[in-house]
Amino acid sequence: MKYRELSIGGAFAFTPTVFPDDRGTFCANYTASTFTEAIGHPLRLGQYHNSVSRRGTLRGVHFADVPPGQAKFVTCTRGSLLDVVVDLRVGSPTFGQWDSLVLDAVACQGIYLSEGLGHAFMALEDDTVAAYLNSTEYNPGAEHEIDPFDPDLALPWPEDITPLVSDRDRNAPTLQQALQAGALPDYEACSARYAALRTN
Template structure:
């Protein structure tokens, strides 16, 4: 498995070795030793879930408040998607910036999104399946969203695609509005949380 860090601190891309033979393929999507070497602690597993999306579906930008926070390890088990990580941590040197990676069922890459980071994706094919390993169980009272079409962010959604978006995401505030309302996690609080995870 190879690992590289995205331009946003706390986000990593993991690429497994795919073993093909006449029966099909086999791979390890998550390897704890590689994950710990990159992140500094194992991935806690609070919930595992899947989404199935039509072409053009946009989900996000979602993030969890810190504390308690929720980290995600996202893979694409069918189809393909453009995955985007947004730094919404106030005080971060990369606040308001983003990086992206294509996840699909051929390269089998996974992306880790640390607590306090925003996450969104667009399905690039019909019946795209995204699988999420989440560090905590779903807690609707601790989660928020940012407008995925915030012009100040200018996320790299493909041209010519009519996006399918939930009402929740379509009505989400811009990054600036969320910051003004005090809804965003603080970078210092996130760093303290990461340090606590490395100590356990």
């Protein structure tokens, strides 16, 4: 398995080797040794879940309070999706910037997002399945969202697909509104969290 850090610090893409034969394909979406080498600490698993989405379904931009935050390792096990990571950490050198990656069930790539980063994706096909390994269990009181259509973010949603968005995400605050409300993660607090994970 290969990995690379994205342009947003704390976000990594993982690319496994896919083994095809006349029966189909096989790949290891996650290996502990490679993950630990890339991130600096083992994957902590608090919750596993998946979502099934129609083409055009847009979920996010979501993030959790830090500490403890919620890190995510996301793969696509059916169909394809455009996955977007947004740096929401106030004080980060890449605050307000984003990076993206197409995940599908053919290449079997995964993306890891450290605590404090925002996550969103759009399904590019019907019946797309996104699978998430989350470091903590879902805590609705600590979960927040940012408007995925915030013009200041200018996220790269395909222009030829009509987005399907929940009321929660459609009515989410912009990045600047969340910043003014003091709702965004602090970069120093996130960095301290990462350091603690690497030493424990």
